Structures are given as C-alpha cells and as structure tokens.
Amino acid sequence: MEYKDYYHTLGVARTASDDEIKKAYRKLVRKYHPDVSKEADADARTKELNEAYGVLGDAEKRAAYDSLGSGQYRAGQEFHPPPEWGGGSAEDFFADLFAQFGNQRGGQRGGRHGFRMRGEDIHAVIEISLYDAYHGAQREISLGRQRNLKVTIPRGVTAGQHLRLNGQGQPGTNGAEAGDLYLEIAFQADERYRIEGRDVYEKVLIAPWAAALGGEREVVTPSGRVTVTVPPGSQAGRKLRLKGRGIPAAAAAGAAGDLYLILEISVPPANTPARRALYEQMQSEFGG
Structure with missing residues (x-):
C-alpha cells in the first residue's frame, strides 16, 4: 500500500x-x-x-x-x-x-x-450603549454562514465583562461538544459620557448666570430625568455627585455606581446689538 x-x-x-x-x-x-x-x-x-x-x-x-x-x-x-x-x-x-x-x-x-x-471557543467584542447597561437589552449578532444568534444583555454589565454562551463556539469533531462563545462588552463611543467601572461622568452645559446664581435644573441621565441643584458660584468643572445613579449593580452582587455631573459653562454668542450691549455692561461691571 x-x-x-x-x-x-x-x-x-x-x-x-x-x-x-x-x-x-x-x-x-x-x-x-x-x-x-x-x-x-x-x-x-x-x-x-x-x-x-x-x-x-x-x-x-x-x-x-x-x-x-x-x-x-x-x-x-x-x-x-x-x-x-x-x-x-x-x-x-x-x-x-x-x-x-x-x-x-x-x-x-x-x-x-x-x-x-471539543470545539474551539470563540472570542468576540459586542458594542452596546450606556442605556443598554442601565436597562438590559436584546441583540442579534451574526456568526457567519447565515447564522444569527439572539443575545440577552443583562442589566448592570460593565466594559470588559465577558458574557459566556455555552455551546455557541466552533463545532466539535465527530459528535464532541461545541466550544463556547465569549462576548466582551464594550461601550459605544459617546462624547456625553465617560465611564469608569460602574461610575459614569456626564457633561452638563449651563449658562453663566445659572453658574453664578445657582438654582434647580432638570438633567437627562441614562436612568431618566432628574432635577439637580446647582450651587451658586459654581465654576466650570465642578462635579455634582448623584449617589447610586451610575451603572446598576449586576444581578449577582455588588453595588451600583455613582453618576457625576460635570458642569460646563456655555457662553451664548453676542450676535445681536442687545446681547452685545449686555456683555459690554458685564465687562464694565466685572472688569477684564
């Protein structure tokens, strides 16, 4: 032979x-x-x-x-x-x-x-929104060869966390069990937010007079609308902490993160004679 x-x-x-x-x-x-x-x-x-x-x-x-x-x-x-x-x-x-x-x-x-x-495990990255991490979601992903898979994103996931889907990896040989699919969580880019673990940092624009005089302001956050109090004399970069309003705790254990509102001063343009006159008055009053 x-x-x-x-x-x-x-x-x-x-x-x-x-x-x-x-x-x-x-x-x-x-x-x-x-x-x-x-x-x-x-x-x-x-x-x-x-x-x-x-x-x-x-x-x-x-x-x-x-x-x-x-x-x-x-x-x-x-x-x-x-x-x-x-x-x-x-x-x-x-x-x-x-x-x-x-x-x-x-x-x-x-x-x-x-x-x-046993079949090989598959590792992939799945991008989700911050809203998905707060509330959970259903996603459909493609694994090739016209094979689609529905994935449940549990409430409280964080960046870098892996979701394991048993038996959804490469098929085994000669009837052996298939490998597993590991999906690594990544957040979609969003310039409004910065995420550190379960803590979330959100930019909030306020007018100069709101920063100087203070007062209540309604803010849209990933968990819904909230009313916050801006202290008088606030400067750009000041953080307002909303305890427990970060990414929720996972089902297993742990605590929810915090939400930090980062104040940014939004200066309206002097694009009309009346507005320009107001800015000139302010310049005269405050100097500079």
Whole structure:
C-alpha cells in the first residue's frame, strides 16, 4: 500500500513541536469539518486529519511512526512495514498505529475514525450603549454562514465583562461538544459620557448666570430625568455627585455606581446689538 505521510497531512515539518502539531490539526479540522466546510471532500479530509493527529499527537505512537525510516518514505510511495513489526500487512500496520491511540487532551477515544475533540471557543467584542447597561437589552449578532444568534444583555454589565454562551463556539469533531462563545462588552463611543467601572461622568452645559446664581435644573441621565441643584458660584468643572445613579449593580452582587455631573459653562454668542450691549455692561461691571 502507499505510505501515509502524517506530517504532510497536517502540513508540519518532522521536527514540529507537540504544540505546533496540535495547532495545525485544530486549524485544519475546523476548516474541513463537515458542519462548516463547503469542500466536497470535507468528510474524507477530516478522517485523514483525525488519523494523522491520532498518531502524531501521541508521543509513543509518534516515536513508533518516526522509526519507520525517519523520512525515507514520501506520501504515495509504496510502503512495506519494518521486519521487526511481525510481517503483517501495511494496512494493518497503519490501522494498528491509529486504533491504539487513546485519550488526548481535549479529545476522547472514538474508534478508527472517531477521534472526538471539543470545539474551539470563540472570542468576540459586542458594542452596546450606556442605556443598554442601565436597562438590559436584546441583540442579534451574526456568526457567519447565515447564522444569527439572539443575545440577552443583562442589566448592570460593565466594559470588559465577558458574557459566556455555552455551546455557541466552533463545532466539535465527530459528535464532541461545541466550544463556547465569549462576548466582551464594550461601550459605544459617546462624547456625553465617560465611564469608569460602574461610575459614569456626564457633561452638563449651563449658562453663566445659572453658574453664578445657582438654582434647580432638570438633567437627562441614562436612568431618566432628574432635577439637580446647582450651587451658586459654581465654576466650570465642578462635579455634582448623584449617589447610586451610575451603572446598576449586576444581578449577582455588588453595588451600583455613582453618576457625576460635570458642569460646563456655555457662553451664548453676542450676535445681536442687545446681547452685545449686555456683555459690554458685564465687562464694565466685572472688569477684564
């Protein structure tokens, strides 16, 4: 029979490390897995990959395989088992090598073409609005190949948090369980807000007279409208703290963050004679 070059099957050199062999196998088995591949020979290629990794992924069987001639055989070349093997057929020799491999890390015994390996996890980033973090949301994401998935964004999530969706990663091989999907939370850019953990900083524009005289002001926040009191003589950059009005606590534990309103002075333009006269009067009164 023809010699089976398992190194050639996995696309690695004979000197490849165990880690390089594992990475090559996982990359190719994902590419040719019948559930995701469009290749006509996907099933046959998957069986070849499983067989190759079943030997090269095991130290003892790899050593036995390497002893066949340390590279003197090439793929497709007529092969004869070494005399010390006992005189069986070449087909039996390769079948024996493969059938003997047992549990591998991440895989399970499964017969000649039954090597089972859990699917790879998928990591992705999902952008949400600050409003979503306050109230929760439903989102639909695309995972490719016309596969859409509805995702529940729980109330109280924070930037950098990961949502784990069991079984939504890459499919496993030969009936093994699929990997998981990990979605990292990121907030959409919004110049109105700055977020630090669960604390939220919101810019609030006020007129010069409101800053000088103080008084009540209605402000729209991510949790709804609130009425705040601006102290007289407030300067630009002053922070008004609204305790507990930051990102809500997650369902598990913890406390809600705080909302800080950062005052910014909005100066109306002197674009009419009357307004200009008012500014000139102020200049005369306050100097400068």
